[in-house]
Amino acid sequence: MASRLPVAVLLSGRGSNFEALAAAAPTGGYEIRGVVSDRPAAAGLERARERGVAAHALPPGHYPDRAAHDAALAARIDALEPGLVVLAGYMRILSPPFVARYAGRLLNIHPSLLPKYPGLHTHRRVLEAGDPEHGATVHFVTDQLDGGPPIAQARVPVLAGDTVETLSARVQGAEHRLYPAVVGWFAAGRLAWRDGCAWLDGRVLQAPVQLEDTDESGGADRAS
Ligand code: GAR
Numbered sequence: 001m002a003s004r005l006p007v008a009v010l011l012s013g014r015g016s017n018f019e020a021l022a023a024a025a026p027t028g029g030y031e032i033r034g035v036v037s038d039r040p041a042a043a044g045l046e047r048a049r050e051r052g053v054a055a056h057a058l059p060p061g062h063y064p065d066r067a068a069h070d071a072a073l074a075a076r077i078d079a080l081e082p083g084l085v086v087l088a089g090y091m092r093i094l095s096p097p098f099v100a101r102y103a104g105r106l107l108n109i110h111p112s113l114l115p116k117y118p119g120l121h122t123h124r125r126v127l128e129a130g131d132p133e134h135g136a137t138v139h140f141v142t143d144q145l146d147g148g149p150p151i152a153q154a155r156v157p158v159l160a161g162d163t164v165e166t167l168s169a170r171v172q173g174a175e176h177r178l179y180p181a182v183v184g185w186f187a188a189g190r191l192a193w194r195d196g197c198a199w200l201d202g203r204v205l206q207a208p209v210q211l212e213d214t215d216e217s218g219g220a221d222r223a224s
Contacts, residue, residue: 005030005187008082010090011037015044017088017179022051024180029187033080038092070098096143104193106141109179111171118146123168136175138182140193149198150208154178178211
């Protein structure tokens with residue numbers, strides 16, 4: 001059997017995206033080597049342990065500054081020897097040296113249709129704006145917060161009577177299909193970062209792939 005792409009996951013919370021990624025790993029061509037969190041109480045750490053995945057907490061308060069914390073984080077990640085580092089609800093801003101260290105193999109999922117609504121409280125902002133649709137974006141991470149080249153998006157409707165809770169649950173359902181699909185593309189060698197751009201199947205992505213337009217194994221009928 002071909003070797004599987006080793007993946008490290010960083011998270012701060014519930015870990016539902018970790019769970020979706022772990023569930024899809026056997027058919028996705030990757031394996032999750034370990035999970036690292038800045039929050040010892042993150043439920044995602046327990047979910048990882050239940051799946052037999054190594055789980056570590058590195059609380060920022062144990063380090064003098066962000067640079068020291070990020071250096072410890074990088075050491076922990078490097079010990080896993082990952083080919084890809086996946087941010088799955090990691091809620092701390094990463095320092096430029098950390099981002100540079102993993103350039104081209106660092107992905108994030110963000111709960112909005114970027115470039116709309118970078119930052120926090122995306123569901124509330126979508127509801128306040130009266131947008132008819134919302135969704136999630138997977139992108140390569142750069143120094144620009146939620147601003148790296150987008151790879152793929154999944155869209156959901158905003159329904160009458162939606163609350164932050166109902167809308168975020170719908171977006172998370174979409175995230176759980178989107179993230180494993182994109183990590184699978186990377187594991188298959190189809191997705192790459194070159195010259196500051198995201199490439200899929202040897203072509204620069206001018207616009208993110210829309211998940212509805214794919215067969216989810218990655219056969220993309222996408223905008224070019
Ligand atoms: C996800 O909805 C993800 O998009 C968001 O955190 C949630 C984590 O959920 N990420 C961000 O807001 C990053 N800026 P999970 O812990 O259940 O996977």
